[in-house]
Amino acid sequence: MSDIYMDNNATTMVDPAVVEEMMPFFSEQFGNPSSLHSFGNKVGMALKKARKQVQRLIGAEFDSEIIFTSCGSESDSTAILSALRAQPERREIITTVVEHPAVLNLCEYLETEGYTVHYLKVDNKGRLDLDEYKKLLSDKVAVVSIMWANNESGTIFPVEEMAELAHNKGIMFHTDAVQAVGKIPIDLENSYIHMLSMSGHKLHAPKGVGVLYLKRGTRFRPLLRGGHQERGRRAGTENVASIVGLGKACEMAGSHIEFENTHVKAMRDRLQEGILAAVPNCFATGDVENRLPNTASIAFEFIEGEAILLLMNKVGIAASSGSACTSGSLEPSHVMMAMGIPYTAAHGTVRFSLSRYNTMEEVERVIAEVPGIVAKLRKLSPYWGENGPIENPESAFAPVYA
Amino acid sequence: MWDYSEKVKEHFFDPKNAGAVADANAVGDVGSINCGDALRLTLKVNPETEIIEDAGFQTFGCGSAIASSSALTEIIKGKTLDEALLVTNQDIADYLDGLPPEKMHCSVMGREALQAAVADYRGEEWKDDHEEGALICKCFAIDEIMVEETIRANNLHTVEEVTNYTKAGGGCSSCHEAIEGVLTRVLAEKGESFMAPAIGGAPVAAPVVAAKPKPAAKASGNLKRIRIIEMVLESIRPNLQADNGDVELVDVDGKNIYVHLTGACNGCQMAAMTLGGIQQRLIEELGEFVKVLPDTEMPVAMEGA
Numbered sequence: 001m002s003d004i005y006m007d008n009n010a011t012t013m014v015d016p017a018v019v020e021e022m023m024p025f026f027s028e029q030f031g032n033p034s035s036l037h038s039f040g041n042k043v044g045m046a047l048k049k050a051r052k053q054v055q056r057l058i059g060a061e062f063d064s065e066i067i068f069t070s071c072g073s074e075s076d077s078t079a080i081l082s083a084l085r086a087q088p089e090r091r092e093i094i095t096t097v098v099e100h101p102a103v104l105n106l107c108e109y110l111e112t113e114g115y116t117v118h119y120l121k122v123d124n125k126g127r128l129d130l131d132e133y134k135k136l137l138s139d140k141v142a143v144v145s146i147m148w149a150n151n152e153s154g155t156i157f158p159v160e161e162m163a164e165l166a167h168n169k170g171i172m173f174h175t176d177a178v179q180a181v182g183k184i185p186i187d188l189e190n191s192y193i194h195m196l197s198m199s200g201h202k203l204h205a206p207k208g209v210g211v212l213y214l215k216r217g218t219r220f221r222p223l224l225r226g227g228h229q230e231r232g233r234r235a236g237t238e239n240v241a242s243i244v245g246l247g248k249a250c251e252m253a254g255s256h257i258e259f260e261n262t263h264v265k266a267m268r269d270r271l272q273e274g275i276l277a278a279v280p281n282c283f284a285t286g287d288v289e290n291r292l293p294n295t296a297s298i299a300f301e302f303i304e305g306e307a308i309l310l311l312m313n314k315v316g317i318a319a320s321s322g323s324a325c326t327s328g329s330l331e332p333s334h335v336m337m338a339m340g341i342p343y344t345a346a347h348g349t350v351r352f353s354l355s356r357y358n359t360m361e362e363v364e365r366v367i368a369e370v371p372g373i374v375a376k377l378r379k380l381s382p383y384w385g386e387n388g389p390i391e392n393p394e395s396a397f398a399p400v401y402a
Numbered sequence: 403m404w405d406y407s408e409k410v411k412e413h414f415f416d417p418k419n420a421g422a423v424a425d426a427n428a429v430g431d432v433g434s435i436n437c438g439d440a441l442r443l444t445l446k447v448n449p450e451t452e453i454i455e456d457a458g459f460q461t462f463g464c465g466s467a468i469a470s471s472s473a474l475t476e477i478i479k480g481k482t483l484d485e486a487l488l489v490t491n492q493d494i495a496d497y498l499d500g501l502p503p504e505k506m507h508c509s510v511m512g513r514e515a516l517q518a519a520v521a522d523y524r525g526e527e528w529k530d531d532h533e534e535g536a537l538i539c540k541c542f543a544i545d546e547i548m549v550e551e552t553i554r555a556n557n558l559h560t561v562e563e564v565t566n567y568t569k570a571g572g573g574c575s576s577c578h579e580a581i582e583g584v585l586t587r588v589l590a591e592k593g594e595s596f597m598a599p600a601i602g603g604a605p606v607a608a609p610v611v612a613a614k615p616k617p618a619a620k621a622s623g624n625l626k627r628i629r630i631i632e633m634v635l636e637s638i639r640p641n642l643q644a645d646n647g648d649v650e651l652v653d654v655d656g657k658n659i660y661v662h663l664t665g666a667c668n669g670c671q672m673a674a675m676t677l678g679g680i681q682q683r684l685i686e687e688l689g690e691f692v693k694v695l696p697d698t699e700m701p702v703a704m705e706g707a
Contacts, residue, residue, distance in 0.1 A: 304467070379420065381460060382442040399432045399433035400432050400529075401530075
């Protein structure tokens with residue numbers, strides 16, 4: 001039996017059709033797209049095609065609104081730093097407590113540079129309070145940066161509405177959409193989103209390529225200056241093979257959007273329902289009514305995520321966890337903590353993220369394996385008795401913490 | 403994924419002594435705030451001999467926490483309480499053929515559970531005596547609280563000093579930004595500000611610079627200085643000799659003190675750290691800033707210089 005990959009929010013398999021499209025650009029199509037001769041010209045045409053393919057997937061009005069970058073993190077940094085440099089008189093940023101580290105760590109750094117960052121909180125389902133948001137919109141704010149969908153819980157934020165609110169107050173709006181693009185329909189032409197980040201490897205393109213969408217007319221200051229690549233907005237010779245791959249992947253994602261929201265969603269729903277029915281003391285986290293079609297985040301109480309992952313890995317199932325121990329950080333997932341999930345459950349969250357390459361048979365195999373793994377670890381847990389959690393677990397086992 | 407040893411995997415996938423000992427007479431409950439892991443250790447101690455006849459663990463935690471718990475129970479079974487108390491967290495890590503630096507606190511938790519259980523048996527109250535913070539230096543597994551407390555206790559001002567006192571930052575140097583951050587914060591508490599050196603990095607083999615004219619030697623006090631320097635070096639030599647190395651004084655040129663490292667110290671990757679340690683001792687003993695350099699960096703006297 002082959003291994004089961006359910007960690008597609010971390011990264012995805014490069015589609016074989018994407019690989020095939022890329023191959024010539026490692027060998028005969030080696031030209032520099034900036035060159036005038038025919039070697040370069042063909043490569044330049046390939047970039048143009050890829051740009052169109054990306055444009056179509058995210059519904060951009062012009063293909064010149066697509067700037068190829070090296071990754072989602074570069075796009076995020078470029079967008080936020082550009083907004084600050086273009087508007088030096090504005091010293092505030094609005095974001096959320098559940099952003100990806102690509103945004104959060106940058107914002108924390110910017111605080112040391114004297115910027116004020118407002119972090120919007122979330123409720124126990126991971127939802128934002130739009131009234132809190134509206135109150136923060138002022139002419140001191142340089143940029144709002146809100147993720148489209150959360151990587152851990154899959155919860156979708158109302159970024160289109162939030163962008164319009166920002167735009168009406170004259171504030172730039174950026175969204176980190178690396179998890180959303182390719183999974184849910186996006187129509188940027190008819191939105192007030194000024195900047196959007198996406199990443200190739202989240203949608204079956206290779207790692208090392210990303211996109212910053214920049215709405216025409218939005219004031220911009222490049223992160224990398226130098227050559228005239230990307231119309232002078234991102235210098236550096238293009239990562240041609242990967243860009244071509246990204247274009248193909250976008251085309252394929254576009255034609256699978258419906259599949260994603262029917263078949264993949266059905267597999268995800270079956271997985272969650274099957275696990276919740278078979279395992280006591282576990283629950284789905286996030287806004288389950290309003291989340292990515294491929295993501296299920298399940299918190300298993302009284303056990304720890306890394307231990308779960310290691311046992312799942314042993315039987316050939318790949319997923320990820322919000323446990324502190326999987327990252328080497330001090331706290332369990334900041335996303336789970338922000339939703340007020342208790343320690344003993346936040347440590348035991350497992351994220352299953354599917355793709356169009358998963359099958360219903362795989363889903364059933366996971367449902368069959370997980371209960372035994374959870375039971376084995378609970379047997380070791382000081383919070384767990386013979387047949388269930390000990391009474392008043394938090395007070396019956398209250399260790400001295402160091 | 404973590405780079406766990408086969409031994410860690412073995413104790414995780416097939417833990418020994420899992421579950422509570424039925425007729426236990428000693429219980430230790432501890433947790434590590436570092437990652438939220440927690441451990442209950444139960445022991446059956448023979449009241450006559452104080453020998454640990456049985457040990458069991460229940461652990462809420464990651465793979466290495468479970469493996470460390472399992473290893474701990476295997477190590478202490480059959481030992482007397484006093485013998486068991488000599489087990490260090492390093493012993494637990496060694497038993498498992500090592501743990502990743504981020505996971506060393508799992509072995510610390512094991513040792514603490516043992517201390518807590520022994521205290522419980524003896525009717526004493528056990529208090530934890532250390533705190534853990536976020537890991538700063540991955541090369542030497544030094545956490546933020548350790549760095550912070552060392553800065554406070556020794557009035558440190560530079561990354562170099564932090565490295566000399568704690569080893570943090572002495573390896574790959576990637577954590578220097580984080581160390582600067584802690585310095586900035588701690589110094590700000592005292593109303594001081596952190597002054598960074600202009601660049602920080604320097605080539606390993608410092609370029610040979612033309613010798614500058616030596617400052618006129620000050621007769622007064624210089625002899626006393628050299629005696630102190632020699633005294634400090636003498637006190638350090640036994641440690642180095644234990645590692646088959648040695649150090650000797652070559653020259654004193656104003657603030658620069660040149661020494662010759664020999665034996666195992668010569669060319670050792672830790673040489674820079676050894677020099678740093680010597681420098682720190684000398685600064686303390688002399689009460690002035692000096693720089694300790696290997697004799698290979700002595701300025702070459704140029705013709706006519």
